[in-house]
Amino acid sequence: MSPTISRRGxxxxxxxxxxxxxxxxxxxxxxxxxxxxxxEATMQAPLVPAEGADYTPVAxxxxxxxxxxxxxxxxxxxxxxxxxxxxxxxxxNAHLWGYNGQSPGPTIEAVEGDRVRIFVTNRLPEHxxxxxxxxxxxxxxxxxxxxxxxxxxxxxxxxxxxTLTKSGTFMYHPHSDEMVQMAMGMMGxxxxxxxxxxxxxxxxxxxxxxxxxxxxPGSYVPxxxxxxxxxxxxxxxxxxxxxxxxxxxxxxxxxxxxxNLTMTNHPVHMHGYDFEVTCTDGGWVRPEARWPEVSIDVxxxxxxxxxxxxxxxxxxxxxxxxxxxxxxxxxxGIKTFIGADLRRSTAQIRKLVPDYMPxxxxxxxxxxxxxxxxxxxxxxxxxxxxxxxxxxMGGMFTVVKVRDGxxxxxxxxxxxxDHPEGTVAYEWTGDVAPxxxxx
Numbered sequence: 549m550s551p552t553i554s555r556r557g558x559x560x561x562x563x564x565x566x567x568x569x570x571x572x573x574x575x576x577x578x579x580x581x582x583x584x585x586x587x588e589a590t591m592q593a594p595l596v597p598a599e600g601a602d603y604t605p606v607a608x609x610x611x612x613x614x615x616x617x618x619x620x621x622x623x624x625x626x627x628x629x630x631x632x633x634x635x636x637x638x639x640x641n642a643h644l645w646g647y648n649g650q651s652p653g654p655t656i657e658a659v660e661g662d663r664v665r666i667f668v669t670n671r672l673p674e675h676x677x678x679x680x681x682x683x684x685x686x687x688x689x690x691x692x693x694x695x696x697x698x699x700x701x702x703x704x705x706x707x708x709x710x711t712l713t714k715s716g717t718f719m720y721h722p723h724s725d726e727m728v729q730m731a732m733g734m735m736g737x738x739x740x741x742x743x744x745x746x747x748x749x750x751x752x753x754x755x756x757x758x759x760x761x762x763x764x765p766g767s768y769v770p771x772x773x774x775x776x777x778x779x780x781x782x783x784x785x786x787x788x789x790x791x792x793x794x795x796x797x798x799x800x801x802x803x804x805x806x807x808n809l810t811m812t813n814h815p816v817h818m819h820g821y822d823f824e825v826t827c828t829d830g831g832w833v834r835p836e837a838r839w840p841e842v843s844i845d846v847x848x849x850x851x852x853x854x855x856x857x858x859x860x861x862x863x864x865x866x867x868x869x870x871x872x873x874x875x876x877x878x879x880x881g882i883k884t885f886i887g888a889d890l891r892r893s894t895a896q897i898r899k900l901v902p903d904y905m906p907x908x909x910x911x912x913x914x915x916x917x918x919x920x921x922x923x924x925x926x927x928x929x930x931x932x933x934x935x936x937x938x939x940x941m942g943g944m945f946t947v948v949k950v951r952d953g954x955x956x957x958x959x960x961x962x963x964x965x966d967h968p969e970g971t972v973a974y975e976w977t978g979d980v981a982p983x984x985x986x987x
Contacts, residue, residue, distance in 0.1 A: 580667055580705065581617050583626040585649035588612075591634045591792040591959065594753075601659040603741035604749060606805070607959055609756040609794070609946070610786045614654035621657055622665040627678065629700075629722075630671035631736065636780060637790030637876075642761065642783065643768040643862035644733035645672060651733030651785045652757050653720070660715040660743040662881045666708045668700060674725060675699035678708065680738065681719040682829045682851070685710040693724035700724075709802045716768070716831050717851045719757070731772040732881040733785055735759065735809045748832060750855060751800035751956070756784045758846065758868070758944060760810040766923035775811060781873040781943035788874070789932035789939075791946040793961055794866065797954035805853040805868075806847040814873065816845040816852075818948060820864035825895045827853035843869055858950045863934075863965040866943035876927040935964040 586592070594605035595613035605613065616625050632646040647653025658664055670676050677700055679691035689710045692701040700706045718738040722729040737755045742748055760781050762774035781792050796802050803826070806816055824838045829851045846852045867874050932939040939945075951962050 553804045553962060560752065569661055581619075581626045583628045583648060583669065584615055584654075585628075586612050586654065587649055589650075589786065589790070593957070593959065595657065600742065601741065602745040603659065604751065604753050606655060606737075606739050606753045606755045608655045608737065608784065608848060609754060609792045610784045610790070611650065611652065611756075612621045612654050613647065613657050616658075619665075622663050624665045624667070624669045625656060626669070627653060627736075627871075628669045628671055629676050629678075632733070632734065632904035634785045635790065635916060636782065636785065636787050637927055637931075640925050641768065642733075642763055642770065642780075642785070644770070645729060646733050646785075647736060649732055651735075652759070653734070653792075655737040655739060655755055656720070657739050657741065658712055659741045660712055662712045662740075664710065664712060667705055668708065669705040670700045670702050672729075675701050676722050676729060676734075677706075677724040678720050679723040680708070680710075681721060681849070682716070683710075683718050683738070683792075684713045689879070691723050693722075712740050714831060715740045715748075715831075717755070717807070717827055717853055719807045719809065719851065721809060728772045730809060731761070731770055731774070733759065733761070733770075735807075737805070737807060739805070748826070749801075750803040752794075752796050753803045753805070754794050757807045758783060758810055758814050759785060760812075761785075765926035768925060778811070778877065781810075781868065783944050783946065787876050787927065787943050788941050788945040791904040793946055794948045795954070795959050795962060796948065797956070797958075798861055798950055798952040800858045801855065802858050803853055803855045805851065806844075806846050807851045808848055810842060811848065812870075812942065813845055813847050815843045815845045815869040816866065817869040818856075818864060818866040820860050820948075821856045823856040824853040825852060826855045827851075861950050862967075864948040864950065866946055866948050872943075874943045874945045876931065938946075 589610055591607060591610055592612035594607045595615065596605055597603065599618070602945050614625055614627070616623050618624070626913050627647045629645070629647055632644050632649055632651050634646070634651045636642055644651040656666075666678075668678050675693065677693040677697060680689070687696050690696045690710070691709050697706070709984065718737060718740065720738050721735040735757055737757060739755060760778040761770040762778045763770050763780055766879045780787060794804065805827070808814055822840050822842050825841055825844055826833050826838055841854065844852050844854055931942055949962055949965070954962070
């Protein structure tokens with residue numbers, strides 16, 4: 549799973565993490581660090597630090613970590629704001645704006661106390677900035693166009709320099725034509741590890757952003773004026789079944805960091821486990837103040853992190869618990885026909901449209917296994933197959949796959965879980981118990 553990243557050798561990064569990189573950008577003048585780019589939509593291997601503080605690097609679902617170089621005591625990164633093409637899942641691409649070839653942009657990782665210098669080059673058709681969401685820094689580095697800095701014009705590069713004063717989980721996004729630029733996919737994660745490598749240590753550390761788009765079937769560009777009726781609810785600009793699973797080894801201590809840059813809250817629910825909420829936007833939750841959950845509501849513009857010990861093997865769903873957020877390409881003007889007798893109307897319609905199929909009179913579950921004609925560049929409302937048939941999900945849904953015997957650095961998909969005999973729900977074929985009528 550080595551990333552397809554362009555570089556020129558200036559980047560200091562994990563050994564092997566940039567193997568197989570290809571050149572994709574011209575050399576930059578005046579000593580700028582290279583701006584790596586990523587075209588792959590699958591999760592790249594965590595970027596193990598080659599020098600400096602030791603930490604467990606994060607794994608970004610369907611994403612990657614931005615390499616850096618050290619220069620004169622500064623950890624230097626280079627972000628490029630630009631139009632990108634993002635595959636939501638097989639069969640649908642979106643024309644978005646993002647950073648370094650992707651939306652969301654690459655995850656930035658550093659360590660508490662690091663001095664960071666971040667170059668931001670604007671290749672958009674309009675001006676932009678970057679706000680470092682949740683960070684403590686000088687006002688002039690906060691990234692609010694017109695208030696704390698000039699907007700970055702197209703074709704120009706600005707520099708942000710500050711010291712990372714606290715560890716935790718943060719985000720980055722524009723504060724310049726924010727409504728359009730965030731609706732087009734401009735956002736990313738910024739993880740700051742503790743200075744003490746033993747503090748808050750886990751075995752596997754996953755990050756992903758929740759974002760949403762309104763893209764009409766057959767089109768490619770989001771409707772940026774939409775406020776409520778989104779039809780693509782995504783994890784890192786991907787929808788199920790295109791979202792990577794969270795692969796962990798049995799008995800691993802696992803952290804999941806979730807950021808929300810949509811227009812609504814998301815109750816993230818994980819099956820098979822209870823977990824501890826260990827971090828918010830404001831910082832780490834003290835051990836005596838942590839609380840147990842099986843669902844954690846992630847407010848708009850906020851981050852939550854939770855941890856659990858992976859003691860239960862299996863394939864465990866993790867998803868937003870708003871039911872419409874686990875569907876793709878929903879049409880919000882569809883009437884409800886549950887309980888309606890559509891036989892007469894179906895017969896009449898089939899005289900004009902022989903292949904017509906009525907939907908919804910018995911619920912929508914049959915759509916999970918139907919292959920119906922659809923416009924180009926869209927997805928079925930529910931899709932994805934498991935070992936027992938259609939999963940009937942989409943949107944903000946994926947799977948935590950807990951397996952025994954995984955290597956520490958193995959994040960590859962192990963396939964579906966092999967359930968031990970006698971542990972799968974089954975059909976009862978014995979006597980049918982009478983149903984007692986109430987009232």
